[in-house]
Amino acid sequence: MDSYQTPLSSRYASKEMSKLFSNATRFGTWRQLWLSLAIAEKELGLAISDKAIEQMRANLELDEAQMKVAAEEEKKRRHDVMAHVHTFGTVAPEAAGIIHLGATSCYVTDNADLIFLRQGLSLLLPKLAIVISRLTTFAERYRDLPTLGFTHFQPAQLTTVGKRATLWIQELLWDLRNLERAKNDLGFRGVKGTTGTQASFLALFEGDHDKVEQLDERVTELSGFPYAYPVTGQTYSRKIDADVLGPLSSFGATVHKICTDIRLLANLKEIEEPFEKDQIGSSAMAYKRNPMRCERACSLARHLMSIYQNTVMTSSVQWLERTLDDSANRRVTIPEAFLTADILLSTLQNISEGMVVYPKVIGRRISQELPFMATENVIMAMVKAGGDRQVCHEKIRVLSHQAGAVVKEQGGENDLIERIKADSYFEPIWSQLEALLDPSTFIGRAPQQVDKFVRDWVQPALKPYAEDLKHIQSAELSV
Known part of the structure; x- marks a missing residue:
């Protein structure tokens, strides 16, 4: 109550994403990396006892008491990694x-960050x-429901x-x-030493280059990565962060576009996001149904898009083998990017599960504009x-301008069709007018495009996630 907490974790994000970037997960992952290093070093001949390995393996999770010990050690030593080396040693004395x-500090900090990026x-x-x-599902349900298209937010076909x-x-x-590519491209920093030369490990293995390479490969394998970056400085290149947060930022742009579209359509009363029975849209205007979910999504999407700039700036100023002005920045940007993307996905799922469509409103707006769009069909029918x-063409032009004046200057309804019906010149096609104004004849191949798109593009892309889709739960949002 008395200190700042980020709303990303305290208010919005899922438990699993918040846990991933928690101190418990971070420091537990460090311990797992130290265990993997010890296992690989022992396998390659260093004098490390079985008991040391057992004690490390039995104490990978930190309890509250150990977290307090580590905090005190860090306060004293001003070094988070060494504080946790010491704390780990208190529960695994043989090790x-x-x-x-x-190893250098970046063995645990950087490799852990790559694990977190992947997870x-x-x-x-x-x-x-x-x-x-x-x-x-929404697209298929409304595949053939005609609606007015907009270009420049002006009525179009x-x-x-x-x-x-x-x-x-x-x-x-x-x-x-893009996110699949980013995940599949991720490598491991591995075991590279203080400036990336592996000098300390070469000394440990008495100049045996093959064992040093095997150590790097074995730790990478134990950590579940397909490969380690072939060369690094003290850190893995911060360009990797940009390679991951770039697609996240791009996803933010997608969310902003979708939710802006829904907000525009809500103003037109054609489509609305879900609105709970007891939800209040405005403290003053009781009738309001504000698109609060979409507004939240747009707000957080802008934040996600802006985070990316931090990663490329940080990447650009890493001097030589490394500098530490990346550290505090990355502690903020990486977790916030993932927490924000996580929130956006739960929000978008919630919106997509409960969108409300108002066909009669959509139909009324079509009826206001369609007579103008149908004029070309009227002309062709008359020629036939x-x-x-x-x-x-001249008669239609005159009548269209008269009908437009009624709409724009008098605030009336579009009466172009009534004017056509009142003009005896058009009597040969009066019986065809209803068919000429059928909205379904103005949508081109839209329904067929939906079907083909779903069949050829969506279904193959979702196939790897079939098990996840079997266990879908509705997304409930925090206030």
């Missing part, structure tokens, strides 16, 4: 003399697949509600691809009935 043997992406990817699946949703889904599919194209 106290070999913990961190030959964070592993948490996000199924959630993104679920959002895509939810929106796909018709599309369908489902086809519009495929535009959102396609960008999310690209985000899925024996009329002169130029004469018909």
Whole structure:
């Protein structure tokens, strides 16, 4: 109550993502890395006892008492890694003399960060697949519901509600691809020493280069990575952070676009985000149904997009083998990027599960604009009935301007069709007017595009997440 807590973890983010970037997970991962190093060093001939390995393995998790010991040690030594080396040694005394043997601080800090990047992406990817699946259900449901299209937010040709949703889904599919690539590209820093030369390990193994390489490979294998970066300085290149947070930032742009579209449509009363029975939209205006979820998503999406700039700036100023002005920055940017992306996914899932469509409002707006769009069809029908194209065009032009004046200057309804019906020139096609104004004839291949897109693009992309999709739970949001 008396100190600042980030709303990202205290208010919004999932328990699993918050736990991933917790101190308990971080320091427990350090211990696992020290255990992997000791196992590999023992396998390659260093004098490390079985009991030391056993004690390390039995004490990978820190309890509250050990966290307090580590905090006191850090306050005294001003070095977080050495504080935890000492604390680990108190519960694994047989290993106290070999913990961190030959390693530099970045052995645990950097390798742990790469583990967190990979695990964070592993948490996000199924959630993104679920959002895509939810929106796909929506797109299929409304595949053939005509709606007014907008370019420049001005009325344009018709599309369908489902086809519009495929535009959102396609960008999310690209985000899925980008995050998968980022995860699959991730390597391990491995065992590289203080400036990346592996000099300390070469000394430990008495000049045996093969054993040093085997050590690097074995620790990488024990940590579950397919490969280690072939060369590093003291740290892994901070460009890797940019390679991961770049796709996260791009995902933020996707969310902002989707939720802005929904906010615009909510203003038109065509589509709304979910609204709970007892939810209050405004403290003053009781009738309001503000798009609060979409507004939250846009707000946090901007934050996610801005974080990326930190990673490229940090990458650009890493002097030579390393400098420490990356550390405090990365402690903030990496967790916040993943926590924010996690929140956006749960919010977007919640929105996609409860979007409300108002077909009658959509139909009314179509009826206000469609007469103008149908004029070309009217002209062609008249020509087929024996009329002169130029004469018909002039009559339609005059009647359209008259109807437009009623709409814009008098605030009336679009009466173009009534004017056409009142003009005997158009009598040969009066019986065709209803068919000429059928909205379904103005949507082109939108329904078929939805079907083909889902079949050829969405379903293959979601196939690796089939098990996750079987166990979908509704996303409930914090206030």
